[in-house]
């Protein structure tokens with residue numbers, strides 16, 4: 001027999017996005033019934049798990065893909081500023097949660113680590129200098145340093161410089177105040193807060209269908225994976241925060257805003273080193289430049305990580321190909337996502353992205369030896385034996401309709417909401433978890449315009465800079481960054 005339940009809000013998926021949204025709504029509307037459904041036995045075990053992502057607090061301090069050179073060689077800082085602004089919103093939210101005693105010690109999920117961009121050769125070095133000149137005057141980037149001096153770089157990052165040709169032109173920009181984040185741990189801190197505040201958390205439960213009921217409410221069908229017991233949950237608002245599982249569920253809703261979207265999965269691998277002698281010589285996230293044809297998220301980086309209190313090194317990512325949309329998904333995910341409405345966009349993307357196809361084929365065919373050679377570009381004295389290959393999370397890149405090209409591949413995050421604001425979904429990846437808070441605030445603004453005025457005071461309490469462009473308000477930016485750094489012990 002099928003059971004029936006009701007809820008004001010249903011959150012599908014127990015990753016960082018649903019955990020962030022649930023924690024925000026719980027504080028804005030303490031009286032609402034909120035239910036969360038997650039197919040795995042714990043929260044934060046898919047893309048939000050620390051070993052399934054790189055844990056970089058993406059704030060465009062070191063990621064060169066957010067500030068590429070234009071045709072005339074100049075660098076526009078606009079996108080980097082936007083990403084940094086978004087990260088500051090997340091920082092304020094986490095700081096509010098820590099300061100209010102809602103979640104535990106910040107060291108459980110966030111650690112300070114310098115962010116560096118590192119390049120070699122004349123062209124890349126010139127580009128990095130121009131990027132530094134474009135970003136340094138911006139208040140959010142005012143602590144950025146830059147150098148081409150081998151000795152200075154060796155001080156910043158001995159592993160990267162050890163054994164390097166002294167004649168090689170190298171350049172690096174560095175911001176000391178970067179972060180490493182364990183998004184899995186943060187997710188569980190947030191779901192812990194939700195649990196203590198009467199949110200109904202259901203793990204080991206699959207969402208099998210989302211359909212509009214005759215009364216206009218959403219009917220979310222869920223199935224307990226252990227008992228096969230089925231329940232229909234009638235909800236006023238549904239958030240599809242199912243990561244790689246979101247596209248299928250969005251398609252089930254039948255909302256016109258969800259038509260035409262497709263997904264292209266890109267698998268990932270990292271090399272991980274736990275040898276303390278090596279690990280303790282590196283104290284940075286060092287991001288380089290992506291190779292030609294490579295998608296922006298495949299920029300190589302050598303990162304210090306902190307997971308469960310243990311420090312290690314991560315290098316990657318290497319791309320892989322699997323038709324799964326979730327690491328723990330099904331090989332049928334890609335074929336089952338094909339619809340008449342997304343076939344043309346999918347075919348158009350296949351035709352227009354030969355560089356990406358070539359890149360993926362090359363990556364998939366890479367031997368372990370050539371992966372070790374990749375590490376040596378960033379850590380010349382690396383010994384492959386000290387590194388183990390681990391499988392990262394799946395990214396499902398968004399494919400969407402395009403009036404001229406038929407379809408385009410998008411590397412960012414796509415938020416889809418119905419015109420009546422009763423359902424929202426999130427597709428895509430980058431910059432991902434780091435921007436969970438601003439993305440979820442935007443979803444609330446879109447879906448609950450009638451609550452905007454009554455929520456303002458609480459929103460301002462959570463995010464002192466809510467709705468303010470910090471880069472245009474340097475004094476406020478400095479105050480907020482200093483306060484959040486103090487609370488988060490950065």
Ligand SMILES: Cc1cc2nc3c(=O)[nH]c(=O)nc-3n(C[C@H](O)[C@H](O)[C@H](O)COP(=O)(O)OP(=O)(O)OC[C@H]3O[C@@H](n4cnc5c(N)ncnc54)[C@H](O)[C@@H]3O)c2cc1C
Pocket residue numbers: 012013014015016017018037038039040043044045046047048049052053054055056057058183205206207208241242243244245246268317326392393394395426428429430431432433434435
């Ligand atoms: C290789 C890689 C590196 C990355 N590096 C970074 C980084 O350095 N910094 C950064 O900010 N971001 C990074 N990201 C992106 C970041 O990991 C994601 O944006 C973020 O984790 C997405 O969170 P989510 O909650 O949407 O998805 P997830 O964490 O995947 O959560 C979705 C949940 O939904 C559940 N689910 C799916 N289908 C169903 C269903 N039908 N019923 C019930 N539950 C379901 C899944 O089990 C899962 O737990 C990276 C991603 C990858 C893959």
